Amino acid sequence: MMGPTCHSHLPLLPPLSPNSLYSLSLPSPLSSPPGDAGRGGAAPFCCASRAERPTECCCRARRRPRPLPPFLLPLGKGVLNVYDLSNSLARQLSTSFLRKPIEAIWHTGVLVYGNKYLYGGGIQSLPVGRTPYGRPVRVVEPGVTHIPR
Secondary structure, three states, X not given: OOOOOHHHOOOOOOOOOOOHHHHOOOXXXXXXXOOOXXXXXXXXXXXXXXXXXXXXXXXXXXXXXXXXXXXXXXXXXXXXXXXXXXXXXXXXXXXXHXXXXXXXXXXXXXXXXXXXXXXXXXXXXXXXXXOOOOOOOEEEEEEEOOOOO
């Protein structure tokens, strides 16, 4: 028996595998509402009105998952934000002051379970978006944690 497809009037679901947790995209309230096919969204039963139903859903190629804002991340997913505390001044001035090239003064914060955890004179927990370090230079997605909240 085949999995749910648009032929059976069910929405398409991604196959579940251990690696699919890293690429699973959840519906976002910022994306187009279902049934809004004119602006890039897709009806939940996209092929239900077609007389000729294709083997692959016609809307799958048109849909692009939008990245989720940090406060809508799945609960076990971790994101590592990397900040440059010197705002690239270390790269510009390090050779003249230290006679050694320094790329940056790095700082990291882990975003998991809706909070940002960082080290600043001790381990701190801050709400998302409340760090005084500005925008991260790099965002690394290491995966999903199996440690409960």
